[in-house]
Amino acid sequence: MDSAPSYRGHRYPVEVISHCVWRSFRFPLSFREVEELMLERGVSVSCETVRRWCLKFGQVYASGLRRRRPRPGDAWHPDEVFIKLNGEQKYLWRAVDQDGMVLDILVQSRRDTAAARRFFRALLTRTGEVPRVIVTDRLRSYGTAHRELMPSVEHRSHKGLNNRAENSHQPTRQRERAMKGFRNVGAAQRFLAAFSGISPHFRPRRHLMTGTQHRAEMTVRFAVWEQVTGVAGGPAAA
Missing domain, CATH: 3.30.420.10 (Ribonuclease H-like superfamily/Ribonuclease H)
Structure with missing residues (x-):
């Protein structure tokens, strides 16, 4: 089993960090909108902090999810x-x-x-x-x-x-509109590489499932997410 990312030096617990990164990559939200949603939950975190977390942990989480995927089709x-x-x-x-x-x-x-x-x-x-x-x-x-x-x-x-x-390409188009475009090639590559690893993990082929099957599949996928991010059994950040 791969080791969880290190959160040493971060004053927020892993649950908050991973949740903000999940919201940012799963839904077409700006960093300011994630900040507002977290405030409603009683967590005060700035949009700039959310941006830094996505930059630091997004690709790490995406790589962990990719290592757990089945072999690609032919x-x-x-x-x-x-x-x-x-x-x-x-x-x-x-x-x-x-x-x-x-x-x-x-x-x-x-x-x-x-x-x-x-x-x-x-x-x-x-x-x-x-x-x-x-x-x-x-x-x-x-x-x-x-x-x-x-x-x-x-x-x-x-x-x-x-x-x-x-x-x-459709989810990328949605995100591109929400972010009002990307600044440069490097920023686009970094974000989209993480996005392509995280977002599809939470997008099973819903049209092929019943409601019960979909809920069961999402439960499994959230459990994998917790393992990858270190929420499941992992120590809180320092």
Whole structure:
């Protein structure tokens, strides 16, 4: 079992820190809105403190959740969408498997062959797996990168086949609007890397479950969250 993060030096208990980070990544809330919600619960914490907690612990929590995920499926769906960073157009590359599990994300300035090649390399390194098939839209850069890096993998290219990847961008769009955009590539990459690990953990495929099944699944997922953050059996922060 992985060890819980260290909260040494923090005057707030782990329960408060992990709850603020959960709210920030699970719902399209600003840091000021999280501050207000915590105040209603009798906890006085500034929006800047919440921002620092998300920056420090977001990726740590996301990595802990990823280590507990099942192996990815063998059908990968890469896709890319543009995002605005200080008024400049950049591209968010994302890949999901056939079950909608996010495999990796990468913010880049271009959507050319070099960008596709860089994303595929990162994807193979992150997962440690090679898929049976990749499904993309008709962007030519995918074909070139595929032939260079995964020549033995089947490649299906058709706009209508990649709705699964396109749908996975929707929570990011919601968050982008709530945050009024991202400041730069580094900030966007850091936030979205943590976001793609935390938010999907609390988004099971609700449409395939009954109410009872959904509540049972969420109970399990909250228990995993408590293990990852150190709430379950972990000492309070100093």
